[in-house]
Structure formats: structure tokens, C-alpha cells
Amino acid sequence: MSALREQIAQWLPGHSLLVWALILGGLGLWLRVSLSDRPTNYLSRLLGGLSLVLLGFWLPRFGGWAEQAVFWVLAGVAVLTAGTAISTRSPVYMALWFAVSLLATAGLFLFQGAQFVGFATIVVYAGAIVVVFLFVLMLAQPEGLAPYDRVSWSWFAAPFGLVAGGILLCLLLLALLPAPTGESGMPNAGASQVPVESHHVARLGGELYARHLIAVEVAGTLLLVALVGAIAIVIHGRSSGASGEPRAGLRIRDPGSASGPWPRGSAP
Amino acid sequence: MNEAALLVNFLIVGGLLFVTGMVGFLVRRNLIVMFLSVEMMLQGISLSLIAWGRFHQDLGGQILVLFMIAVAAAEAGIALALILMLYFKSHTLDAAFWHDLREEGQPPFIDQGLPETRHEQPQWPRLTPAGIRPDVNQDEQLHRSQV
Numbered sequence: 001m002s003a004l005r006e007q008i009a010q011w012l013p014g015h016s017l018l019v020w021a022l023i024l025g026g027l028g029l030w031l032r033v034s035l036s037d038r039p040t041n042y043l044s045r046l047l048g049g050l051s052l053v054l055l056g057f058w059l060p061r062f063g064g065w066a067e068q069a070v071f072w073v074l075a076g077v078a079v080l081t082a083g084t085a086i087s088t089r090s091p092v093y094m095a096l097w098f099a100v101s102l103l104a105t106a107g108l109f110l111f112q113g114a115q116f117v118g119f120a121t122i123v124v125y126a127g128a129i130v131v132v133f134l135f136v137l138m139l140a141q142p143e144g145l146a147p148y149d150r151v152s153w154s155w156f157a158a159p160f161g162l163v164a165g166g167i168l169l170c171l172l173l174l175a176l177l178p179a180p181t182g183e184s185g186m187p188n189a190g191a192s193q194v195p196v197e198s199h200h201v202a203r204l205g206g207e208l209y210a211r212h213l214i215a216v217e218v219a220g221t222l223l224l225v226a227l228v229g230a231i232a233i234v235i236h237g238r239s240s241g242a243s244g245e246p247r248a249g250l251r252i253r254d255p256g257s258a259s260g261p262w263p264r265g266s267a268p
Numbered sequence: 269m270n271e272a273a274l275l276v277n278f279l280i281v282g283g284l285l286f287v288t289g290m291v292g293f294l295v296r297r298n299l300i301v302m303f304l305s306v307e308m309m310l311q312g313i314s315l316s317l318i319a320w321g322r323f324h325q326d327l328g329g330q331i332l333v334l335f336m337i338a339v340a341a342a343e344a345g346i347a348l349a350l351i352l353m354l355y356f357k358s359h360t361l362d363a364a365f366w367h368d369l370r371e372e373g374q375p376p377f378i379d380q381g382l383p384e385t386r387h388e389q390p391q392w393p394r395l396t397p398a399g400i401r402p403d404v405n406q407d408e409q410l411h412r413s414q415v
Contacts, residue, residue, distance in 0.1 A: 086292030161294035226342030
């Protein structure tokens with residue numbers, strides 16, 4: 001414990017910009033994820049943008065201006081649209097913002113030279129998974145904004161979630177970043193090997209089907225099992241559960257009644 | 269390019285995506301939104317995997333991301349089937365609806381009151397009229413030969 005405190009005390013003075021960025025970003029996100037109609041939207045956007053700018057100043061430079069600019073645009077779009085996605089009240093808009101975030105993440109993959117994974121992300125995630133989710137949303141919630149999209153769990157969900165996220169992020173940064181005075185703790189990159197970009201897809205396929213052949217087969221089997229399982233769940237649920245009367249929806253607490261909305265044991 | 273600095277940049281962006289997804293999972297109550305938040309956490313993880321693979325000049329990170337995409341697709345199929353079944357049983361996507369699965373002796377979840385909504389008429393865009401107003405033929409207005 002004292003070692004951790006010492007490490008934090010050694011680490012903190014060099015990274016005050018990062019700490020401020022995290023605090024401002026957390027405040028902005030907190031203003032948004034409480035999901036209310038208060039006119040704090042502009043303030044939260046301002047805080048989020050400011051925190052990203054601070055973070056951009058703090059992050060170490062890795063290359064020329066063109067590379068930096070491409071990275072900043074892609075990373076900023078990915079993080080900002082992710083924050084917008086989790087704080088938008090309409091689930092349809094949430095799925096669309098998440099798709100934008102996925103596109104920016106795929107751009108980051110391309111930036112790293114992972115061409116196949118980038119395009120697979122676009123095709124599988126943004127093209128298939130998000131669209132299927134949109135179909136289910138249209139099927140299950142055609143009337144738009146529901147009450148449970150407009151309130152969170154209770155008053156404590158947003159601050160506690162943000163504190164948990166902040167602690168997680170700080171632990172990650174503490175493990176990742178050396179103290180500003182110390183030496184970098186990271187191992188060197190393997191410099192002698194072939195760079196990732198050359199003959200990328202051919203090498204990726206060779207590695208995938210030579211070293212990881214059994215894993216590929218297992219993944220294929222998993223997809224098949226998931227397909228069969230999804231169909232089985234739908235068939236079984238239709239035959240057993242569709243006949244019963246649906247239970248009443250979640251009631252909002254009225255000031256008179258102190259008991260819970262449902263009696264025990266009223267499961268369908 | 270400075271590879272170590274690049275790694276740090278990407279790890280931080282991946283960590284931000286992961287934490288954002290986690291906050292969304294903890295805060296939101298719509299089942300589908302919670303599931304998409306989990307997908308966002310997976311995106312953060314795959315971003316850091318790709319960055320480590322680039323740093324070590326090794327293809328293992330990308331291959332692991334490929335398997336993650338396969339598992340995420342399987343997971344999305346199963347979860348959508350489950351969510352659809354839950355919806356057919358309860359006619360709501362609210363996760364709080366299933367709180368009678370809670371442990372014995374726990375108090376029930378009581379929802380807070382909905383916040384006030386401001387009913388504003390949406391401002392639809394209006395086109396300004398342009399051009400010459402055409403002659404209106406009264407005969408055609410009254411008798412439409414083809415509809």
C-alpha cells in the first residue's frame with residue numbers, strides 16, 4: 001500500500017494535465033449520463049472537448065504532423081462519439097453513434113497497419129451487428145422514447161459508475177506510464193523482424209491457418225453452435241412463454257405507497 | 269515513428285473506450301443499450317491488442333482480435349435471441365423489470381420519478397417559395413382524371 005502511495009506521489013506532479021483532463025471529462029460525462037432534460041448540454045460538450053484537448057496536449061508525440069493529425073481526428077471522433085452514444089436517450093441514436101465510433105476505431109486499426117482487422121470490423125460490426133441491433137430495436141420498441149431510457153438506475157448509478165471507471169483508468173495509467181523521472185519500463189520492440197505491413201493479408205492468413213488452425217475450427221464450431229442455440233431459444237421461448245399474460249410494466253413510485261411495485265413470486 | 273509513444277497513445281484511447289463502455293453498462297437500463305456498451309468495451313480491448321501487436325511486430329494481436337470478432341458475433345446472436353424472448357414475455361426492454369430475480373431478503377428496486385419533460389414543438393424546416401407561381405387550372409382541381 002505504501003509502495004502504491006509512493007508511486008502515486010512520484011508520478012502525480014508530472015502528469016497534472018492528465019489528471020485535469022480526466023476530471024473534466026468525468027464531469028462532462030456525469031452531466032450527460034444523468035439523462036435529464038436540464039440545460040447543461042452545452043456545458044457537458046464544452047467540458048468533454050476541453051478534456052480531450054488537454055489529453056491531446058499531454059499525450060506523447062510519435063511522429064510528424066500529418067500522422068499526428070490523422071490520429072487525433074480518429075481518436076477524438078472515436079472517444080467523443082462513444083461518450084455521446086452512452087448518453088443519448090434514444091436507443092436508435094445510440095446504435096448509430098456507436099456505429100460512427102466503430103468506423104473511427106476501424107480507421108485507427110488501419111492507422112496501425114491492421115488492414116484486414118479494420119475492414120472486418122467495418123463489415124462485421126458496423127455492417128452486421130449494429131444493423132441487426134437496429135432491427136431488434138425497431139421490432140421491440142417501435143414507439144420511441146421509453147421511460148426507462150429517460151432515468152438511470154437511481155441517483156447513485158452515474159457517480160459510482162464514473163468513479164469506478166476513473167479508478168480503473170488511473171490504475172491502467174499507473175501501470176502503463178513510468179514516473180517522469182524514471183526510465184521507461186517497457187520492453188523494446190522486436191526490431192529485427194519483418195514489419196507488420198509487408199504482405200499483410202497473406203502473412204496473416206498463413207499464420208491464422210498454420211499456427212492457429214485448431215482455434216479457427218473451434219471458432220467456426222462456436223458460430224454454428226451459437227446459430228443453433230439462438231434458433232432453439234426463439235423456438236422454445238415462443239412455444240412456452242407467449243401464451244401467458246404479460247406482466248404489468250414497471251410502475252413509477254407514487255408518493256402514497258411505500259411498498260414495492262410487484263408482489264414476490266409473480267414471475268411469468 | 270516513435271513506437272513506444274504510439275503504443276502509449278493507442279493504449280490510452282483503448283482504455284478510454286473501455287471505461288466509456290463500462291460507464292454505459294453501469295448507468296443505462298435498456299437491455300440493448302447495455303449490450304452495445306459491452307461491445308464498446310470489446311472495441312477498447314481490441315484497440316489495445318492491435319497496438320501491442322504492432323509494438324512487438326507480431327501478428328498474434330490481430331489474430332486474437334479476429335477471434336474476438338467471431339466470438340462477439342456469436343454472442344450478439346445469442347443475446348439478441350434472449351433479449352427478444354425477454355421482450356415477448358415482458359413487453360419491455362427495461363433491465364429493472366427483472367428485479368424479482370433478486371436474492372431473498374433484498375429490498376425491491378423502486379423507480380424514481382420521471383423528470384419533467386419540456387414539450388416543445390419541433391421546428392421543422394420550411395422552404396422559402398421560389399420561382400413563378402404556376403397557373404392553377406380550376407377544372408383540373410375539381411376533376412382529377414387520373415389518380
